[in-house]
Amino acid sequence: MYTKKNSKEISLVLILFACVFLLFANTSVSKNSVEVAKTAAVKVVPPFLVERYPKNVTENVRYKLDSLLKRINKRHDFHGSILVAKNEKIVYQNQIGYADFNKKILLNKQSLFQLASVSKQFTAAAIMLLNERGQIKLTDTVDAYFPNFPYEGVTIKNLLNHTAGLPKYFWVAEHKWEQKKAPTNVEMMELLESSNVQRFFKPGNNFDYSNTGYFVLASIVEKVSGTSFSSFLNTNIFEPLQMKHSYVYSFENDSIKENQLDGYRLYKGWRHLKIRSTVNDAIVGDKNVYTTAEDLFKWTQGLNTGKLLTKTSLDLMYCKGETTDGKKVPYGFGFRIDTNEEKSIYHHGRWNGFSTALTKYLKEDLVVIVLEHTSYKDMHSLNKKIRQIIAENFTI
Structure with a gap:
């Protein structure tokens, strides 16, 4: 017979069953939530971080480099940025001067400098x-x-270490190009194919620093990859190294980005004039x-710590080239090589x-980056002064 007592017992059993079910369900959800959280945590951890020495460690160096910046700004019209890193950590980073002289806008850490020929190492x-x-062979x-x-x-190797003997494309564009819009790499x-301009020498016979060689290399990258040079660098170099403020810009073909600087020259000793783009x-x-x-520091650190290329490739980039008769040339792939005292x-x-410099002093494990946009002319001397300040004051 069904009684109230039986009803209470059945209700109690059902309640206990529900509690047990909810306990297991919550445990399962909790475990799943932990797994999701772990996965999310892994995704958001950046693969590359810029490390810095603490302020108290670098106070004296910072003071002396700040003083140097002020002097060259006042005496030599330096308007740019300096970054110094030792043992793969940033020791100093600062900028001085104007980004825009008409609007009196100051330079900041996000100011975007044209690298000029420092760009060649990205091509290499x-x-x-x-x-x-x-996908290619250097031969x-x-x-x-x-x-x-x-x-x-x-050969591709001839192009990389400037032993190709090609004519100067600047001259070809200025004398043979007949359209108003500046030519692209493809054009x-x-x-070059139709202009009948003679080359300087047979491949491998001599060393002759060549902008032509590196635009041809970029054209090969586009042909082999099936994408633009800009897209290739963005996907394969800038994004992997978290260089979020880096890009390739082609005049008349790409839009100008926020913080992108113009180059200037000093006129009559006081007025800064923008330098117009050319063919x-x-x-x-x-x-x-x-x-x-x-971002340029991220590049050099990523390159030198194997985040981008193998050691075999890096060794080739940092090795002096040579001519067909075995004479060494002071250039690797995208880098000048100084094996003397420095x-x-x-x-x-x-x-x-734009005046730019990226230098890695091997014995000191020291990186010096200088970016400037008002036609500064004494980059070698400035690098020497920065290196001396580090040597005298930074003993860690």
Whole structure:
């Protein structure tokens, strides 16, 4: 017989069953939530961080470098940014001067400098990435990718270490280009094919620093990858190294970004005039990478710690080239090589008012980055002064 007592017992059992079910359900949800949280945590941790020495460690160095910045700003019209890093950590970072002279806007950490020829190391790295992936070989000749290329026997390696002997594309553009809009890489490659301009020497015979070689290398990157040089660098270099403020800019083809600087020259000792773009400013590969000092440090740190290329590739980039008769040349792939007392791997750049330098002193494990946009002319001396201040005051 069904009684009230039985009803109470059944209700109690049901309540207990419900409690047990809810306990297990909550436990399961909790475990799933933890797993989701762990996954989310892994995703948001950035793969690359810029490290810095504490302020109290670098106070004296900061004071002396600040004083140096003020002097060169006042005496030599320096308007730019300096970053110094030792043992892969930032010791000093600051900027001085104007970003825009008409509007009296000051430079800041987000100010974007044109790297000029310091851009060449990004082109070299792009080539080495394709080489590592088996998409090209350094011994390939240019006509393997551009069958109508008029200069026979020029290898990718010749282009990288400036032993190709190619004519100057600046001259070709200024004398042979007939359109108003500046030529792109594709158009300049076609112009080289039809212009009948003689090369300087046979491939490998000599060393001759060549902007032409690096625009041809960027054109090979575009041909092999099937994408623009800008997109290739963004996907394969800038994004992996978290260089969020870096990009390739082609005059008349790309939009100007926020904080992108113009180059200036000093007129009559006091007035700053913007330098206008020319017929050569749409070409990329030899120049036209824009970035900040901190992004450029991310680049050199990522490159030197194996985040981008293998040690084998990096060794090739940092190794002096040589001519066909075995004579060493002071250039690797995208870098100048100094094996004298300073023992440095570096590159300077000058273009349309921008003066730039990235130097790694090997013995001291010291990186010096200088970016400037008012035609500063004494980059070598400035690097020497910065290095001396670090040597005298930074003993860690």
